């Protein structure tokens with residue numbers, strides 16, 4: 040791929056705010072421009088700083104019209120974060136698209152909202168193997184790990200640039216030159232090394248998965264799901280309505296009733312953590328967690 | 337100004353060179369090249385970077401300033417125009433609502449030095465509270481609106497806008513959208529040319545809008561509209577691109593690029609000016625094709641005008657009125673019109689993507705404020721800023737949010753309605769308070785409303801990327817400036833109960849708020865800690881969770897700090913938690929909440 044025909048080439052770079060999506064797209068855009076292409080680079084970064092998703096479209100060719108890439112026409116999808124990569128997969132060209140992803144997972148607090156016993160984080164469960172099977176060409180690498188081994192985890196985006204460089208038709212020196220001009224002077228060497236590392240890794244074939252990448256996604260299969268019934272009893276006579284349990288319950292499921300006695304208003308939310316029982320100055324609350332069956336190990 | 341921006345700013349002087357510029361950078365360049373002398377704005381996505389970029393040009397060429405709000409910025413620019421120099425202001429679409437009063441009258445007055453207003457709309461509501469179409473303001477105020485479709489046009493049309501402004505004696509809009517403002521494309525830059533010096537023009541009939549003068553000027557405005565239309569029939573700003581005559585597409589701005597992308601062979605009338613519309617050109621164009629389709633984002637402004645002229649056309653029958661356009665949307669619309677084959681949706685991957693909503697930063701000083709409000713079960717009238725993110729779980733403590741500066745007066749209204757049993761609190765950021773919070777606070781004091789105003793002072797305009805304001809002690813160009821003392825300001829307005837709290841002290845935060853709510857009348861609590869991102873990134877020693885003692889109660893997670901997630905450890909079937917040391921800034925809020933003292937600084 041990386042042909043210089045009359046066609047517009049479409050590269051979509053995605054990730055989470057603060058990961059360096061914009062740096063990757065800027066390097067690519069400058070490279071294309073220096074090579075004489077018409078280039079448009081479009082990003083929406085209104086809320087990016089607040090940990091939301093960031094995406095940047097880079098299009099180049101003899102003449103580029105739309106700043107954004109139509110769905111299903113992405114030639115190369117570069118993902119700096121696993122779930123973000125999956126979110127944009129359907130924009131990839133089904134028969135010729137290349138997927139390059141860091142397997143690193145950034146689990147947002149939202150994904151940990153379901154606090155029921157044994158609940159899993161609401162995070163993309165798909166494994167790299169499943170995904171790679173479905174794309175034309177794909178690389179899932181532990182770019183963050185590679186960059187960390189080189190001494191700077193923040194250079195993971197440059198590792199991905201190294202992988203990207205093997206799919207596009209620009210000379211290696213041109214990449215290195217532009218990266219050196221883009222990053223702060225003191226980290227030029229680190230980024231040069233990160234680029235070389237990513238490039239060397241991706242040279243190893245059209246479909247590659249880093250072993251650590253597949254390992255990362257297995258960890259959660261080893262959890263346990265004990266079945267427990269929680270019984271919460273409040274001795275009304277002892278409760279003096281101090282409000283401490285109501286304020287301190289992490290699930291906010293207690294409240295004071297009209298008689299200013301504590302009551303379990305939202306029993307479905309109670310996780311049985313027993314905080315209220317420990318904190319009650321008058322020991323008016325008792326929490327019992329009874330196993331229903333043996334915990335499946 | 338953010339670090340990223342400093343790196344992208346175009347070399348201020350370089351003429352003749354080609355550079356990849358964003359739409360905003362190109363507009364800034366156009367302002368400088370046009371010889372403008374004064375530029376003022378209040379930040380607002382996606383317009384913010386325009387003024388930040390103007391500030392990268394020499395101060396001796398152009399004065400650039402942050403104003404306290406859009407109306408003030410507009411009035412500063414108007415003042416400069418009165419004084420005879422070219423003047424500029426930029427704002428987001430909703431900012432124009434704030435500045436509209438000045439605009440409507442100034443349209444009658446007209447310019448001395450050319451005055452250009454860049455309006456950045458946000459179709460798709462990437463970062464706003466609505467997606468109003470500012471072109472309607474152009475028609476309303478009877479001022480021309482120019483719509484560039486890429487970086488090069490953004491520069492050139494901005495330059496030209498100053499000439500049009502002076503030639504036709506009118507303020508001129510340059511309308512951008514989020515897509516244009518934040519798309520980088522190759523721009524060939526020119527050099528700066530300063531127009532001949534003018535001075536104040538002593539002409540009360542034109543400059544002083546009393547009824548007698550305004551009645552006269554209204555006629556002048558209508559005549560101006562007629563002259564503009566005449567001129568627009570022949571200017572190359574509106575151009576026909578010949579093609580297949582079975583369909584003629586009328587479009588403008590960014591949607592023009594989508595049309596070229598999906599239907600390169602169509603006959604296209606690209607309008608560089610979407611108000612006023614060139615009647616003769618439109619009639620001729622319509623006569624030259626079998627069928628006229630209008631492709632315009634948001635409101636059917638062009639379409640309605642064509643219909644009023646008696647030109648048969650179609651537009652919103654096929655294209656949505658809400659949301660941002662894209663090549664896909666334009667393709668689908670043209671397919672609905674029977675002009676293209678529908679897209680085949682060959683998406684082989686069928687899984688619902690994980691949502692990743694924006695969150696407050698790790699260590700954001702706003703988090704503890706809303707935690708306290710939620711615990712105290714207050715009725716919270718919210719406002720606009722980073723803190724609006726506290727509307728969702730786990731902080732979930734904002735009940736209303738209307739527009740910038742609404743919170744305090746909304747709270748007054750709730751209190752006066754007399755139906756509320758909960759304590760009523762208005763929360764408002766420092767920049768928003770200075771923008772439009774002071775008159776409503778005076779209103780609350782004046783009318784004896786029983787409310788608490790929680791002023792969230794994070795020492796910056798954070799939401800838009802960290803801009804200075806009169807409370808930061810620095811100007812747009814980074815020069816020192818007098819710094820507003822919020823305590824003194826609030827007291828001087830007649831507030832009797834006011835206290836500062838440390839945003840990183842959860843206990844005193846709750847205590848102070850409870851006292852403030854108990855106070856009858858207006859009380860003000862000022863939370864005081866800098867934003868952790870701007871102006872400097874704050875990073876203290878990170879915290880860690882001792883896995884053995886963590887009982888997985890999840891109390892710490894109620895802060896919504898993105899550095900806190902689940903670990904691989906379990907306790908009674910619940911996840912224990914861990915802290916990402918890279919993300920944690922060490923604010924200690926979670927440690928204050930931890931029920932087992934399991935959270936401590938990394939040793």
Ligand SMILES: Cc1ncc(C[n+]2csc(CCOP(=O)(O)OP(=O)(O)O)c2C)c(N)n1
Pocket residue numbers: 378379380381406428430431432434464465720721722723740764765766767768769794796797798799800
């Ligand atoms: C009329 C108007 N102008 C500008 C904006 C853009 N805007 C949204 S929030 C905000 C400022 C927020 O600053 P502050 O109140 O200090 O809160 P922070 O983000 O710092 O928490 C601005 C400028 C807007 N939404 N409406």
Ligand code: SF4
Pocket residue numbers: 271287288289290291292293303308309310311312313314315316326
């Ligand atoms: S055990 Fe008590 S503190 Fe814990 S969730 Fe249930 S009610 Fe809340």
Ligand code: SF4
Pocket residue numbers: 088089695696697699700701702722723794798799867868869870
């Ligand atoms: S940018 Fe500042 S104010 Fe906004 S969420 Fe981050 S820390 Fe809070």
Ligand code: SF4
Pocket residue numbers: 698699878879895897898899900915919920921922923924925926927
């Ligand atoms: S100390 Fe706790 S609340 Fe503060 S940033 Fe670190 S993890 Fe988040």
Ligand code: SF4
Pocket residue numbers: 881885886887888889890891892893912913929930931932933934935
């Ligand atoms: S508050 Fe403390 S004990 Fe509870 S989950 Fe968090 S770290 Fe663990």
